[in-house]
Amino acid sequence: MKATVHNAISHALIDLGVNVITHVPGYGASEVFTSYNELSQKRLPISFHEEVAYTICHGVSISGKRSAALMKAQGIAKAANSVVDSLYTQCNGGFVIFVFEDFTGSHSDNIMEAEQMLFGMSFPYIKGDSPKIYNDVIDAYNLSEEKSLPVALLIDASRINDTVEFNRKELRKTGTYTRDVLAHVVHPFFADYQYKIFTTNKLNGDIKTIIRPELPILPEGLPERYKENAKSYQSFFDVFKQYKNGIVCGDTSSSSVYCLPPYDAIDIVTYIGGSIPLAIGAYLAGNKYVWALTGDFGFIAAGHLGLLEAANRELPIKIVIFYNKQASATGGQQINKKIMLRLLAAYEPFTKHIYNPNDPIEISQVLDEVINSGELRIVLIHY
Numbered sequence: 613m614k615a616t617v618h619n620a621i622s623h624a625l626i627d628l629g630v631n632v633i634t635h636v637p638g639y640g641a642s643e644v645f646t647s648y649n650e651l652s653q654k655r656l657p658i659s660f661h662e663e664v665a666y667t668i669c670h671g672v673s674i675s676g677k678r679s680a681a682l683m684k685a686q687g688i689a690k691a692a693n694s695v696v697d698s699l700y701t702q703c704n705g706g707f708v709i710f711v712f713e714d715f716t717g718s719h720s721d722n723i724m725e726a727e728q729m730l731f732g733m734s735f736p737y738i739k740g741d742s743p744k745i746y747n748d749v750i751d752a753y754n755l756s757e758e759k760s761l762p763v764a765l766l767i768d769a770s771r772i773n774d775t776v777e778f779n780r781k782e783l784r785k786t787g788t789y790t791r792d793v794l795a796h797v798v799h800p801f802f803a804d805y806q807y808k809i810f811t812t813n814k815l816n817g818d819i820k821t822i823i824r825p826e827l828p829i830l831p832e833g834l835p836e837r838y839k840e841n842a843k844s845y846q847s848f849f850d851v852f853k854q855y856k857n858g859i860v861c862g863d864t865s866s867s868s869v870y871c872l873p874p875y876d877a878i879d880i881v882t883y884i885g886g887s888i889p890l891a892i893g894a895y896l897a898g899n900k901y902v903w904a905l906t907g908d909f910g911f912i913a914a915g916h917l918g919l920l921e922a923a924n925r926e927l928p929i930k931i932v933i934f935y936n937k938q939a940s941a942t943g944g945q946q947i948n949k950k951i952m953l954r955l956l957a958a959y960e961p962f963t964k965h966i967y968n969p970n971d972p973i974e975i976s977q978v979l980d981e982v983i984n985s986g987e988l989r990i991v992l993i994h995y
Contacts, residue, residue: 614775615775616772616773616776617745617774618640618643619651620745620778623778624745626652627782629783630678630706632677632893632897633648633679633681634679635658638682639712639769641684641687644682662688662690663691663889664917665683666681666709667691667694667893668681668890668892669707670694670698670889670890670893671889671891671894672893673705674701674702674880675789676788678785679708681709681710682712685725685726687711688709689724689726693883695733698761699761700810701796701806701880701882702809704760704789704790706756706757706763707763708753708765709765711726711765711766712768712772713725714770719769730764734814740765742768745767746776746778746779746780749765752765791876793827793872797871797879799868799869800864828872829874831843833872842870847972848932848934848969848993849870851972859880860878860880861905862878862887863883863905863906863910863915864883864886867905868905885914885918887910887915888911888915888921888929889917891903895928901930903930904918905932905934906932908935908936908937912951912955915933928987928989929988930983930989931990931991932991934993935993936995937949956990962988963992964981964989964992965978966978969995
């Protein structure tokens, strides 16, 4: 059939069974997003920040479904915090980032060449060719699923309205999520192993040859510098582990040591502040019960951007914020206590408080109410 480049991309996404697409408005990306919504008869919402848009799709792909993020070249730079961490995880469903380049600068504040940045990060990418763009999309998903990594597809935005020919195919597929913290939790404990996986993938080697390390056991297996911070969260996790009935996402912070046995309370972790968009992705992938656990520093730094996305989509995810008024993972730097309350002021109807984090009865009462709510809920734990 004959169609424009943006329609060809949309048909490929539909034929691949990609149901979760995030989009930050930009030249080329907007044309594809509009086309996809029209052809699939959907009304998907836009996203406001590329880091969040990228991470949502990453959460989808870890959960076993295919996803797509549409953004301009500058957007991949804004998402780089999440992009880098995603290379140290393993996806269970294809994840392709469609990067639309504006080589004339006619629709951008500057001319940015994305290829050099992707190459420098060792990020897998394919340079799209407009006449065969439908097959390029398929190739990108095949590469993503072969490497279990996200893949970027670079597209010249000025060719978005060119007419091309292609033959449509039936390409639907669903992956499978199996909890594996070594594959889905980015943490200093696993850095050496995950770097070996990353390097082997980069060199097209067989990652199955890498010996998996044994997981430390809480709390005895923790290094001394982690034990004190971990103990401060123990009362909460003693109760929370009884409520865990779905996927729990966290940040690379002190609380995420509770991904370890015997608690096994956290499943997916990337950058500081990434738990909420990861949880959005897990929910959009079809998981009914999803939690996001974050520290106050991570929430203030980046997590509130994900909260805005969850509110815009009206998703009933559950968020826990450890409000200890310091950056505990990086040395205990103090945080102005008013900042958190200002950020959450607009969400007060959705917010519940735990004032005594060592009281299992209070924790249980709040979690009972939160888990049975069909709406967004935020639990602020005061330390």
